[in-house]
Structures are given as structure tokens and as C-alpha cells.
Amino acid sequence: MRLLEHQAKDLFAGYGIRLLEGRVCPTIEGAREAARELGYPLVIKSQVPVGGRGKAGGIQKCASADELELKFPQVLGMTIKGERTRTVLLEKAAEISSELYVAIMLNRGRRTYTVIASSEGGVEIESVKGQTIRDVGLGGADAATCAEVASAIGLGGEAAASFASTLASLSSLAMEKEAELAEINPLAVLADGSMVALDGKVITDDNSAFRHEELQKYREASELEDRAAARGFSLVEMDGDVAVVGNGAGLVMSTFDMLTDSGGRPSCFLDVGGGATVESVYEAMELIGKMRRTRAILVNLYGGIVRTTTVATALLKAYGDGTIKVPTFARLKGAESEKAREMLDGSRVEMFGTVEEAIGAAVKGARRR
Amino acid sequence: MIDILGILCGKEGEAGHGKRPVVVQGMTGTFGSRHTRLMRDYGTNIAAGVTPGKGGGDLDGIPLYDTAGEAIAATGAEIVANFVPARHFLASAREALEAGARLLVAIPEHVPVRDTLEVVELAGSRDALVIGPNTPGVMVPGTIKVGIMPASPFAPGDIAVLSKSGTLLYEISDNLTQAGFGQRITLGIGGDPVNGMRLVDAFDMVRGIDGLRGVVIVGEIGGDAEETLAQRIIETGFDRPVVAYIAGRAAPKEKRMGHAGAIVYGNYGSAESKVNMFTKANVPVARRPAEVPVLLKGKMRG
Numbered sequence: 001m002r003l004l005e006h007q008a009k010d011l012f013a014g015y016g017i018r019l020l021e022g023r024v025c026p027t028i029e030g031a032r033e034a035a036r037e038l039g040y041p042l043v044i045k046s047q048v049p050v051g052g053r054g055k056a057g058g059i060q061k062c063a064s065a066d067e068l069e070l071k072f073p074q075v076l077g078m079t080i081k082g083e084r085t086r087t088v089l090l091e092k093a094a095e096i097s098s099e100l101y102v103a104i105m106l107n108r109g110r111r112t113y114t115v116i117a118s119s120e121g122g123v124e125i126e127s128v129k130g131q132t133i134r135d136v137g138l139g140g141a142d143a144a145t146c147a148e149v150a151s152a153i154g155l156g157g158e159a160a161a162s163f164a165s166t167l168a169s170l171s172s173l174a175m176e177k178e179a180e181l182a183e184i185n186p187l188a189v190l191a192d193g194s195m196v197a198l199d200g201k202v203i204t205d206d207n208s209a210f211r212h213e214e215l216q217k218y219r220e221a222s223e224l225e226d227r228a229a230a231r232g233f234s235l236v237e238m239d240g241d242v243a244v245v246g247n248g249a250g251l252v253m254s255t256f257d258m259l260t261d262s263g264g265r266p267s268c269f270l271d272v273g274g275g276a277t278v279e280s281v282y283e284a285m286e287l288i289g290k291m292r293r294t295r296a297i298l299v300n301l302y303g304g305i306v307r308t309t310t311v312a313t314a315l316l317k318a319y320g321d322g323t324i325k326v327p328t329f330a331r332l333k334g335a336e337s338e339k340a341r342e343m344l345d346g347s348r349v350e351m352f353g354t355v356e357e358a359i360g361a362a363v364k365g366a367r368r369r
Numbered sequence: 370m371i372d373i374l375g376i377l378c379g380k381e382g383e384a385g386h387g388k389r390p391v392v393v394q395g396m397t398g399t400f401g402s403r404h405t406r407l408m409r410d411y412g413t414n415i416a417a418g419v420t421p422g423k424g425g426g427d428l429d430g431i432p433l434y435d436t437a438g439e440a441i442a443a444t445g446a447e448i449v450a451n452f453v454p455a456r457h458f459l460a461s462a463r464e465a466l467e468a469g470a471r472l473l474v475a476i477p478e479h480v481p482v483r484d485t486l487e488v489v490e491l492a493g494s495r496d497a498l499v500i501g502p503n504t505p506g507v508m509v510p511g512t513i514k515v516g517i518m519p520a521s522p523f524a525p526g527d528i529a530v531l532s533k534s535g536t537l538l539y540e541i542s543d544n545l546t547q548a549g550f551g552q553r554i555t556l557g558i559g560g561d562p563v564n565g566m567r568l569v570d571a572f573d574m575v576r577g578i579d580g581l582r583g584v585v586i587v588g589e590i591g592g593d594a595e596e597t598l599a600q601r602i603i604e605t606g607f608d609r610p611v612v613a614y615i616a617g618r619a620a621p622k623e624k625r626m627g628h629a630g631a632i633v634y635g636n637y638g639s640a641e642s643k644v645n646m647f648t649k650a651n652v653p654v655a656r657r658p659a660e661v662p663v664l665l666k667g668k669m670r671g
Contacts, residue, residue, distance in 0.1 A: 002623070049623075050623060051623075051635075082621070106482060106486075106562065106563070108562045108563055108592040108593070108594075108630070109567070109592065109593055109594065109597055111486060111489050111490075111563055112486075124635065126635055126636070126637075138483075138486050138487065138490060178481060178482070178483050180482065180562065205481055205482050205483065205629075206479075206625075206629070207455065207479045207480060207481045207482065207629060208481035208482070208483060208484075210456055211481075234625070234626075234627040236621070236624045236625075236626060238621070246536070247536055248534060248535050248536025248537065248627075249534060249560055249589070249626055249627025249628040249631055250532070250533065250534020250535065250536055250537035250538075250560070250587070250589050250616045250627075250628070251534070251536035251537055251540060251616075252626075252627060253534075253589060253590070253616040253617040253620060253626050253627065253631065254537060254540075254614075254616040254657075254658060256617075256619050256620065256626075257616065257617065257618045257619045257620075258656075258657055259619075260618075260619035261619075261656065266619075269620075269626060269627070271626075271627035274517070274535065274536075302536045302539055302540050302543075333540075333543075334519075334521075354659070356657070356659070
């Protein structure tokens, strides 16, 4: 789960990481009240789970109540990289003397946690040359490492102590919350020498959610995504018109790629997992039936152990009761596929021997309607 | 170098070749029992099962033990297949490794990455191999299957197939089999962010197999396993054909595409980055699964 900035900062506060005073405002009324409490100048920040908000105009400075009236409605509702702004964070503006970068992340290749720090913050870390990188094992960054990293990025005196303490807190957070990434970019040094987290990015491990009840309040999945997750499916919604369904993440990704190569536009990525049953495939069709933009369904199942007749039964049931109304183009490979073909003869499911043929027909099918 | 075929099959020509004992953890669950039978039907010697509280019982005559320690002691098994639910994986994997398992095949999906890290560290300190988690398993077609892959796509032969994905492993092996390329060994490293055996480890393990005629890599977006492997091929050279396929070219950034590990941040984990590195390593990348055997044939002709 990728936390929104204000959620990440909520966690930071619990670990003693310093922040600017701020309020979360989903409405203009709330923003007016928050502005009265905080005072001007302040910054309004779009809360979307993607990078590049500043460039897209999702972060705006307000010097007066008039500016707030003008800019707040522009930011609220703004869509950035496909993510709509549902809420806005108002923060007091501050005099910043410099910006640093600090993060602790799961290092997939080296199978350890790794600290990354730099004296150049506020930009994408990939573009920064002078990075300090330290592998810290499975226990996180200890006090000595935190101090050493502070000195490696050129800090001394009180600044070094503040930085080391921030890094230690960030590391504890990452370990205790099982985060794949905990990042402060930028970590701002204020005129008085204190350090505050101007932005925050935390990505937690969905697979450890069962032992982190306290993080579930941050979950903001759509209703369909929640239903899919409850079924053990994996669903990513897109804005095209062909629903891509299959068993196994790799196979569905592959189908998704080939559909896109053929000029088709996916309305979703739906992986129903390895053990497809009549119930699970029917439920997948229910989810698709609720996505109004879908004009064709592309099913690619490699049934090693799953019977294709099971899938055929589920599809017939979904058409029979009106759960789905758009045509299905299917490639069902595996046990009993001849029988499945007979079952589906005369239905709205067209069967193909190869996925390439099914894709070609699905692209045409979506255009035809 | 680790002799994976030796662990899986034993020494060629010696007694017991192809009948190496396997212990199954979580054998009496719905999933575990179903696949235990399928593995046994394939010819795998399932010597014992482990389910706490069911020691002394059996499944189709396969004896059950309460702990991995007892099962390993009774059978001498070096191979353990783990079918335990994700939230109990860490404890069961630790038990198997501490009892002396040399190869742990970790089937469960949704294992917390923190738990995987601990299992990988423990395995490293004991010189044991972990395949997975979230793997379909490992197979020497015609001899032994440890995992959940269906039998039908595979045929004995002399190609190694290494995959991040389960169903794509089946799909592409099926394509290879139909084109006349059987497989010497196929294995899934798993779709999680952290894998016990990395793609590059799997490659190093199979590259020296006698008579191997080629390697097929089935990658997907996320992480840098493919880039690391391509780098290894560039640095060490490899004189046999290698062909790759990468799933997820059209996937949006910062979205998990079904697998916990299949996510792109910026350029990190992107398909372009992987394809570029494979191209530098002179490894052609197929655009579709069906193209894999075509490219392999092309490489073999030179």
C-alpha cells in the first residue's frame, strides 16, 4: 500500500519526526477554517499516490484568503497521472535554507534494507549524483550508522545530530511497520537549523497487513478493488474498453501487452489466480459487469489444473442472469477444451485456438459496439 | 557450483536415481494434499508429510509427522516442499532448514517480505537453497516434479527454462515442447519482491549442466533481476543460446500487476530497462510467448 503524504506524515509524527503544522481538508469550508488557524502564507498540496505533483501544479503557495479561494478548488479535483485529488493538505509555509534527501528501502537484489541519503533533496533521487548508500541488514540503521551517514553527506554539529535522529526514527518506522520504502524528500533545514519532513512517502507490504491492523485506516482502495482482494484476485483498473482476465499475473500481463500492441485499450487487469472455480470466474464477471466502460471481455486461461469446462460453466451462468452483457473473446487452453467449446457454441463467448486470434477479435469487437 | 540436478535426481547410474525422497510440509491441507497426489503420480518419491498434530497418521499411505525434524530424520530427505499458509510460512521454513533441508521449495503466495528475508538469511548461513516463495516449483521433466505445475506442458529435453511467473512458465514451456524443445530443468523463482533463489543464482546453477543446449528466461517488470542476469552473461560469457521474454511492457507505473514484485518505480523495474540490458547481452527478447521457440531456433542456427 502506498500511503498518501498526509498519511505518511501521520506515521512520522508518531516516531517524533518533525513536521510543519498542517491540516487535511477535503472541502473548501474545511480549508477556510484550517487557514484561519494556521495563518498565511501556506501551501496547499494535492494528496495523490503518485510523484510529480509539483510539476503538475498540484502544489500551490497561498499568501492570502483570496488566493486560497482561487487555488484550493483548482487543486481539489485535479487529476494527476490518472489519480484524482480527493483531499488536500494545507501546511504552513516555512523559510527553508537547504533541502536534504533520506530514505530507507527494501533492497530486492541484495536482500537487505538500504539507507540512501544525499545533501541534494527536493528532486528525483535518480537524478542526484552524490548519493550515500549503506546496506544496514535486517535490523535497520543503528545509531553509529545514522551518525556516519550524516557525516558522509557533509553535515556537522547540531545539523548532523538532527539528521541522525531523523534517520533513526525513519528506520524504526520502516522496521516496525514493515515498509518497503520510507522516504523523506525533501528533509528541509529551516532558517533556525531545525529539520522538518516537507514531504513523505511510505510504501507498506500488503502481505504483512494481517499483523498491522493499525495501518488499515489508511487503505483507500475502490469498492471493486476491495471486492477483488477479498476474493484473492488482483485487479488494476484502467481507462480503456477491453477487460483482460486470466489466471496468473505473468499470463495476464502478457495478454495485456499483446492487446496494447494490437491497438486495444485495456479497461482492467484481472488475475483470478491459479485455482479458478465456477464461483471465482463468475465473481470475476460480476466485477467486470460493474465496469461500465468495458465493451469486450478478453479471457486468456491456461488451465493446467483448472478445467476449461469450469470456466465455460461460469461464463454461461454470467450471461444467463445478465451479469455481463458485452461479448467475450476467449482462449481457453487445457483439460476438456473441446467440451468447453461445445458448451459455449451459440453463446456470446467466442473461442479461439490462440491468444493472438482472441485479441484480434476482441479489438474489433470493442470497436463494433 | 551447486549441483541442483544431483539434489533433485541423485547421481546418474546409481541406485535411487530419480527417486530422491521429498518431504511435504502442509500435506493434509486442500492444496497440499491435491498437489502431493499430483507430484506422486508424476513419479516424485513423496516420502513423508508434516502436519502438526497429525503425526502417526498418513495420506494415501504416506506417513505423517508432527515436525519437519522427525520427517527428515525418518526419511533422510534433503528436499522439502512447503505448502504451509503464508502467515505460518516463516516458522515452518525455519523448522525445515534447522532440521537440515538442503532444498526448500516454498509454494505459498502472500508471504510477508520480512519473513522471506529472514528465511533467506537462515538458508544462507546453512548453505541451503530456497526456491520461492510464490513459486510454481522446480521440475526435471520425466523424472521429478516438486511443485504445483501441471505435467502436460513439459517434456524431457535439453533446454533450461527459468521464470518469475507460473502460468507463463507453463505457456512458454508448452510452446517450446510443441516446437520440439524439451526441457532439462524448469523452475520458477517466484513473483515476490525478494526471492530465495534469484534469477542470476538459477542461471549460475544451470549453466554448467552437461549437454544443455539453451536457456530461456521468462521475466517480468519489477526489480532488477533480469538486468543483473544480463550483466552476468556479459561479464562471464556464455556460449549457448539464451532467449528471453519480458511480461508487463504495457503495464502502468507504480501499480502492482498481480505479483507482489511486479511493480515499476520510475525506470527501476521497467520493461525497457530489462530489454535494453538483454539486448546488450546479445539475448533476443520475444514480443509474444509464441515467439520464444522461433527466436531460440534462430539463435541455434547462429
